[in-house]
Amino acid sequence: MAKGVWIVTEQRDGVLRKISFELASTARKLADQLGEEVCAILLGSGIEGIAGELSKYGVDKVYVADNAALEPYTTDAHAMAAAKVVKENDPSILLLGASIQGKDLSGRLVGKLATGMAADCTDVKIADSKLLATRPMYAGKCYGEIVFSSTPQMASLRPNVFPIVENPKAGTVVKFDPALDPSQLKTKVLEVQKDTSGKVDLTEANFIVSGGRGMKGPEGYQIIEGLADVIGATVGASRAAVDAGWRPLSDQVGQTGKVVSPNLYIACGISGAIQHLAGMSSSKYIVAVNKDPEAPIFAKADYGVVDDLFKIIPELTEACKKLLAE
Amino acid sequence: MNIVACVKQVPDTEAQIKVKPDGSGIDESGIKWVMNPYDEYGVEEALRLKEKFGGEVTVVSLGPARVMETTRTALAMGSDKGIHICDPALDGADAYTTAAALAAAIAGIPHDIIFCGQRAIDDDSGQVGPILAELLGIPQLTVVTKADLDVDGKTIKAIRPIEGAQLLIEGTLPCVVTAQKGLNEPRYASLPGIMKAKKKPVDTKDAAALGVTVAVKAKVARFIPPPARAAGKIVGGDDPATKAAELARLLREEAKVI
Numbered sequence: 080m081a082k083g084v085w086i087v088t089e090q091r092d093g094v095l096r097k098i099s100f101e102l103a104s105t106a107r108k109l110a111d112q113l114g115e116e117v118c119a120i121l122l123g124s125g126i127e128g129i130a131g132e133l134s135k136y137g138v139d140k141v142y143v144a145d146n147a148a149l150e151p152y153t154t155d156a157h158a159m160a161a162a163k164v165v166k167e168n169d170p171s172i173l174l175l176g177a178s179i180q181g182k183d184l185s186g187r188l189v190g191k192l193a194t195g196m197a198a199d200c201t202d203v204k205i206a207d208s209k210l211l212a213t214r215p216m217y218a219g220k221c222y223g224e225i226v227f228s229s230t231p232q233m234a235s236l237r238p239n240v241f242p243i244v245e246n247p248k249a250g251t252v253v254k255f256d257p258a259l260d261p262s263q264l265k266t267k268v269l270e271v272q273k274d275t276s277g278k279v280d281l282t283e284a285n286f287i288v289s290g291g292r293g294m295k296g297p298e299g300y301q302i303i304e305g306l307a308d309v310i311g312a313t314v315g316a317s318r319a320a321v322d323a324g325w326r327p328l329s330d331q332v333g334q335t336g337k338v339v340s341p342n343l344y345i346a347c348g349i350s351g352a353i354q355h356l357a358g359m360s361s362s363k364y365i366v367a368v369n370k371d372p373e374a375p376i377f378a379k380a381d382y383g384v385v386d387d388l389f390k391i392i393p394e395l396t397e398a399c400k401k402l403l404a405e
Numbered sequence: 406m407n408i409v410a411c412v413k414q415v416p417d418t419e420a421q422i423k424v425k426p427d428g429s430g431i432d433e434s435g436i437k438w439v440m441n442p443y444d445e446y447g448v449e450e451a452l453r454l455k456e457k458f459g460g461e462v463t464v465v466s467l468g469p470a471r472v473m474e475t476t477r478t479a480l481a482m483g484s485d486k487g488i489h490i491c492d493p494a495l496d497g498a499d500a501y502t503t504a505a506a507l508a509a510a511i512a513g514i515p516h517d518i519i520f521c522g523q524r525a526i527d528d529d530s531g532q533v534g535p536i537l538a539e540l541l542g543i544p545q546l547t548v549v550t551k552a553d554l555d556v557d558g559k560t561i562k563a564i565r566p567i568e569g570a571q572l573l574i575e576g577t578l579p580c581v582v583t584a585q586k587g588l589n590e591p592r593y594a595s596l597p598g599i600m601k602a603k604k605k606p607v608d609t610k611d612a613a614a615l616g617v618t619v620a621v622k623a624k625v626a627r628f629i630p631p632p633a634r635a636a637g638k639i640v641g642g643d644d645p646a647t648k649a650a651e652l653a654r655l656l657r658e659e660a661k662v663i
């Protein structure tokens with residue numbers, strides 16, 4: 080019978096990504112309820128040394144495939160390696176991150192394992208010894224509770240939603256041969272262009288300050304950048320601002336942009352159209368700064384300021400600077 | 406070049422979604438149905454490839470009878486023919502079953518490149534493209550904002566933005582490409598296009614005709630409304646400085662986020 084809670088971890092350039100620890104902590108919780116083990120899959124080249132970090136967050140066993148063809152990530156190589164070790168061990172639950180890489184890999188694995196999957200979940204729990212996954216649908220306008228009738232029961236977890244909990248285990252490392260068939264490696268990475276700004280990606284950010292049409296133009300974003308620098312936030316934008324060419328496409332938050340779930344989302348000069356709310360309504364705290372008291376964003380905001388953002392944001396930046404210096 | 410575009414019909418982004426009282430699904434009354442926005446980019450890219458390399462674009466969609474309208478929209482944009490997979494047994498199909506049905510339909514026609522959206526804005530799963538690629542045994546290039554097909558028509562180079570970086574990846578044909586915003590500006594259907602679309606062939610098939618057995622592996626047991634957010638506070642104050650200071654204080658002392 081299928082047994083064990085497994086995770087597919089994510090590393091880049093030999094550094095485990097935060098989602099890997101979110102996965103480990105969540106898997107631990109589920110496994111304790113089931114009385115089962117947590118096993119992690121770690122794929123890459125020259126990465127064996129980082130396997131130990133996972134046991135700090137409750138992983139009992141790390142299955143490592145160290146192979147030059149697994150670096151950098153390609154769908155074909157990673158899916159082949161992960162599917163092999165999963166088939167050999169028959170876990171009952173398999174969790175991945177709903178990051179861009181995780182989404183790319185999870186679908187391929189669903190195909191290889193012919194199983195059911197719940198994507199981009201915001202909650203997972205055990206009910207009647209089975210996985211029950213909750214996920215936003217229709218851009219968060221409703222939620223679905225997913226049940227499974229095949230194993231592994233697969234779910235991908237939305238980044239930044241699940242808490243990281245330390246829970247040290249002895250942790251053993253099991254090396255395995257990914258048995259890659261070179262004739263099946265049909266894609267390759269030709270070039271990696273890194274964003275050198277050092278900014279955390281919107282999907283992983285704890286703090287986001289977003290600007291909309293109310294910013295009036297690209298220059299307006301300087302005050303937003305100022306606030307973002309002080310509180311350590313990433314800057315986002317509404318589609319109106321992106322379509323106007325004030326901000327790059329990668330900044331767009333919403334139904335046809337990025338879905339974000341920071342601790343704090345500050346919306347400046349954003350009206351709160353349904354498509355924008357779709358992308359940020361799972362934020363823990365929402366602040367709206369808008370001069371129109373009727374703006375729909377206020378219905379979603381925990382804290383609202385009705386005023387001119389060009390006056391409020393610089394004052395807020397100063398106030399935060401003072402508080403943070405205390 | 407034989408090009409396939411997978412097109413899903415979804416509620417308009419403006420749609421208010423109401424859950425049925427028994428949680429068995431959403432109330433579809435009053436919903437305006439449209440082509441999934443990401444599929445528009447897929448159809449547009451398919452048409453551009455056809456214009457450059459020649460060939461044919463086939464639109465494949467799965468869903469109830471109303472889906473025909475969206476298929477006609479893709480034909481009116483310039484696609485050549487359609488396959489409509491229509492079978493009540495496939496209502497509420499999960500990603501695996503959907504992909505299996507699409508794969509069966511596509512396996513039956515010549516295909517050099519298949520476009521999907523990077524995700525459908527109703528189930529928001531982003532899984533069907535990769536599962537389809539696996540079931541067809543071909544590579545996938547997902548969440549793509551730029552795609553360049555080599556002149557020999559054998560390989561494709563694509564730009565794929567990931568968290569904090571942008572990748573240039575290369576894959577061999579046949580392959581599945583999933584479209585992200587930025588790939589192109591989708592065209593509107595022209596009036597002559599709409600007239601012509603009415604005469605273009607659409608082949609309707611059920612699961613049995615495709616040899617697909619329906620075995621749902623993950624299902625939505627219950628639909629629930631989103632968690633309610635407690636009513637927010639409007640931060641008071643006589644001037645911007647007071648309001649800003651009060652907001653900062655609340656964020657620190659009450660919300661404890663900064």
Ligand SMILES: Cc1cc2nc3c(=O)[nH]c(=O)nc-3n(C[C@H](O)[C@H](O)[C@H](O)COP(=O)(O)OP(=O)(O)OC[C@H]3O[C@@H](n4cnc5c(N)ncnc54)[C@H](O)[C@@H]3O)c2cc1C
Pocket residue numbers: 290291292293294316317318319320331332333334335336337347348349350351352353354355358368369370371374386387388389418442
């Ligand atoms: C298919 C589709 C997909 C879409 N996807 C997205 C998406 O992913 N993301 C997204 O954001 N939108 C999306 N939209 C667009 C969405 O419908 C709205 O048009 C958009 O979100 C509006 O952006 P905005 O709030 O910046 O602009 P507006 O709605 O114009 O709001 C500007 C706000 O700024 C306020 N303001 C102006 N000046 C000041 C000032 N000095 N101080 C304080 N406040 C000020 C105004 O009161 C107003 O509320 C989509 C639309 C469609 C049809």
Ligand SMILES: Nc1ncnc2c1ncn2[C@@H]1O[C@H](COP(=O)(O)O)[C@@H](O)[C@H]1O
Pocket residue numbers: 411412413414441443444447465466467468500503507520521522523524525526528529530531532533534
């Ligand atoms: N019922 C369907 N009919 C046609 N294409 C679909 C269907 N479901 C999903 N797809 C394709 O797969 C993409 C991703 O869908 P999803 O995995 O459901 O988010 C969509 O953008 C479509 O291109």
